[in-house]
Amino acid sequence: MIILIVNGHIIDPRNEMYGLGDIVIENWKIKEIRYRESKPGQGNPESEGDSFVQQFPESPEIIDASGLYVMPGLVDMHVHLREPGYEYKETIKSGTMAAVRGGFTSVCCMPDTKPVNDNETVTEFILRKAYAEGACYVYPIGAVTKGQEGRELAEMGMMREAGCVAFSDDGMPVKNSLIMRRALEYSRTFGAPVISHAEDIDLTACGVMNEGYLSTLLGLKGIPREAEVIMIKRDIDLALLTGGRLHIAHVSTEEGVNAIREAKRAGINVTAETCPHYFTITEDAVKDYNTDAKVNPPLRTEKDIAAIKEGLSDDTIDVIATDHAPHHRDEKLCEFDSAASGISGLETALPLGLKLVEEGVLDLSHLIRKMSLNPSDILGLDRGVLREGSDAALVIVDMDSEFEVEPEKFVSKGKNTPFKGMYLKGRPVVTICKGRIYDFRAERP
Amino acid sequence: MSSLGIKDLLGIKGLSRKQIYLVLDTAAGFKDVLKRDIKKVPALRGKTVFNLFFEPSTRTRTSFELAAKRLSTDVINFSVPTSSFVKGESLLDTIRTIESYGVDYIVIRHSSSGVPHFIARHSHASVVNAGDGINEHPTQALLDAFTIKEKKGYFEGLKIAIVGDILHSRVAKSNIYCLRELGAELRIVAPPTFVPHGIDSFGVEVYFDADKGLKDVDVxxxxxxxxxxxxxxxxxxxxxxxxxxxxxxxRLARASQGAVVMHPGPMNRGVEIMSEVADSTSSVILEQVTNGVAVRMAVLYLLNRTRVTKHV
Structure with missing residues (x-):
């Protein structure tokens, strides 16, 4: 089978190539990328137009990408697919469908399932299920400690062999510094990063939102920013001590960004991610006790948004990940204190990222790198590329398509989003991966 | 004007000075009623008040019950023992059930902040916040203001100190909003661990030292x-x-001549207040209790009663 993607704006962050061109896909591999025009000194200029299509005799599938952008499938290194154990929140099937709809062709799922993904059997279950039912590629992240309890190291080597690409106790910090030290040391054997959920839970106490004037005004218990900052600093120090590979998840504070920037300058082996909600909305979204805006770490303030944008711009923050955390409606339709934390993020991440391009924080290629190539490189996935001979995992995006965020239309089971009712611009129209074409054009007139 | 123009009383936040005075003036009328031999008026006859208490409370619940009965409503008391270990039905199911009874008022106390707001969104009944988490306890603040007005006659420039665990106190929060709106000069006297974040923006002076904080205060x-x-x-x-x-x-002697001492109860004698002070002539603690009924009558009376009775 041959697929032709014709006349699209191609963005290839790996080779820093972008320009108008065509892509030939044969047997779900990229056979050829032809640039019709390109920036000086890049690509091979061609201008044969429609004659290009005519050279394929056996009537290929043609996708007209005129006016659209063609880019590598996005890579989300931080999602919660909830399976096994919490299928009422999300399944591998529904979560990966949400992924392809959001332009992602690879997702990395956190181990906080039931049972926890802390051994190769669970890893194998996830991979088997993902192979059979997943709409996109799934890369499991194994637990750092058994049961994510922070006491004994999980079988990292065996999980690595079974297919885990990183280790994290996400949802919970590795509270014990000695265990974190051992994890950073031991994981060096397998070259997989340890992803830190940086939170001092003693400081968090019973907090449910950012600590400050607003938490006092709403009478909600606050989580000080130091709960994140202290743990980021601890883990950076442990990375220096051990030479281990450290990745900081969901950075939400200015001081956190600064600590990572300093560490990178000092040559410490650390990478970091943030999430769209941390650079788009502030704690104000919690007003009126909106549980859809309850997330951990909590939404912060304008100065944090500014610092995170700066961190993205100067590459202190390497990755934009969603921390896609779907929950059942009953878990949000309740008291704020008891409501589950998390945002269903896969279906809004790209347009929220594109706002950064519109604001001039990042250029388009830089954004796409943070949403595909960089996470792929951190985890050694060989994704995020448009290369002849490579697997066809790509997304075609209509940058001008404006839409209202309507959670009830999400394909994710999690309808929990604080962006409900917001108008966003830019969304995937076709996602190709795993030997399938997901065409969303019909449902979006 | 005989209405606050709002369906629910969720907090003092957002109330105007005019609205607060309307409650105080109306409460004064009801206080006169309470001094009569027959202490009942037919103002809300046929209405139903549902006291929904998720936290143990004797005083506030009793005060609301009495207020509602004095207004000739039918009162139902419903106490739900909450413990993180006992997981009963969801809050939404509880509200829907009560909603189906066709009640006119829901008086709610809950350990979680924002629950009255949640109920107001999901119910046609008028919701009265009887204390939510560490957020607000508006009727307590109104009865405190009523008591201060009776004793001192004015608020503008009156020096008032609130002493204790401000961080966890919904009484303190509502009093800060209320007394600031009325123009009083407010001091917070507490150890730093009990001072909430961002308190500077609430227009109060913070004292860690009680002896300094109580100097020359009127209340x-x-x-x-x-x-x-x-x-x-x-x-x-x-x-x-x-x-x-x-x-x-x-410490009381450091306050101004004729200063009054208040406490929302129940008191820990010998801890935050000594018996000699609690039982002194400066104490207006029992008058607060009396005034609580009148103020709660006023609140129930003044909320918009726009609920259309469902025809079965």
Whole structure:
């Protein structure tokens, strides 16, 4: 089978190539990328137009990408697919469908399932299920400690062999510094990063939102920013001590960004991610006790948004990940204190990222790198590329398509989003991966 | 004007001086009613008040019950013991059930902030916040203001100190909003562990030193110290709290001549307040209790009663 993607704006962050061109896909591999025009000194200029299509005799599938952008499938290194154990929140099937709809062709799922993904059997279950039912590629992240309890190291080597690409106790910090030290040391054997959920839970106490004037005004218990900052600093120090590979998840504070920037300058082996909600909305979204805006770490303030944008711009923050955390409606339709934390993020991440391009924080290629190539490189996935001979995992995006965020239309089971009712611009129209074409054009007139 | 123009009383936040005065003036009328031999008026006859208490409370619940009965409503008391270990039906299901009874008022107390707001969104009944988490306890603030007005006659420039666990006190929060709106000069007297974040933006002066904080004040509002605060690391011991922040006769003497002492109850005698002070002529603690009924009558009376009775 041959697929032709014709006349699209191609963005290839790996080779820093972008320009108008065509892509030939044969047997779900990229056979050829032809640039019709390109920036000086890049690509091979061609201008044969429609004659290009005519050279394929056996009537290929043609996708007209005129006016659209063609880019590598996005890579989300931080999602919660909830399976096994919490299928009422999300399944591998529904979560990966949400992924392809959001332009992602690879997702990395956190181990906080039931049972926890802390051994190769669970890893194998996830991979088997993902192979059979997943709409996109799934890369499991194994637990750092058994049961994510922070006491004994999980079988990292065996999980690595079974297919885990990183280790994290996400949802919970590795509270014990000695265990974190051992994890950073031991994981060096397998070259997989340890992803830190940086939170001092003693400081968090019973907090449910950012600590400050607003938490006092709403009478909600606050989580000080130091709960994140202290743990980021601890883990950076442990990375220096051990030479281990450290990745900081969901950075939400200015001081956190600064600590990572300093560490990178000092040559410490650390990478970091943030999430769209941390650079788009502030704690104000919690007003009126909106549980859809309850997330951990909590939404912060304008100065944090500014610092995170700066961190993205100067590459202190390497990755934009969603921390896609779907929950059942009953878990949000309740008291704020008891409501589950998390945002269903896969279906809004790209347009929220594109706002950064519109604001001039990042250029388009830089954004796409943070949403595909960089996470792929951190985890050694060989994704995020448009290369002849490579697997066809790509997304075609209509940058001008404006839409209202309507959670009830999400394909994710999690309808929990604080962006409900917001108008966003830019969304995937076709996602190709795993030997399938997901065409969303019909449902979006 | 005989209405507050709002369906629910969720907090003092957002109330205007005019609205607060309307409650106080209306309450004065009801207080006269309470002095009569027959203490009941038919103002809300046929209406139903549902007291929904998710936290143990005797005083507030009784006060609301009495207020509702004095207005000739039918009152139902519903107490739900909440514990994190006992997981009963969801809050939404409880509200829907009550909604189906066709009640006119829901008086709600809950340990979680924002629950009255949640109920107001999901119910046609008028919701009255009887204390939510560490957020607000608006009727307590209104009855405190009523008591101060009776005793002092004015608010503008009146020096008032609130002493104790401000961080966890919904009474303190509502009083801060209320008394600031009325123009009083407010002081917070508390150890730093009990001072909430961002308090500077609330227009109050913070004193860690009780002796300094109580100097020349006209009104002292004491808050109850909960014993479990020691476990959270907020206080070393109640003895230590008592020594540094407890209201003794000596500390009371630092206040202005004729200063009044208030306490929302229940008191920990010997901890935050000494018996000599609680039982002194400066204390208006029992009058607060009396005024609570009149103020709650006023609140129930003044909320918009726009609910259309469902025809079955």
């Amino acid at each position: 002292i509002m004491m808050l109850r110290i909960q014993n479990e605060r020691q476990e959270g690391g907020f206080l070393p011991s109640s003895d230590e709290y008592s020594r540094f922040w407890g209201l003794t006769e000596e």
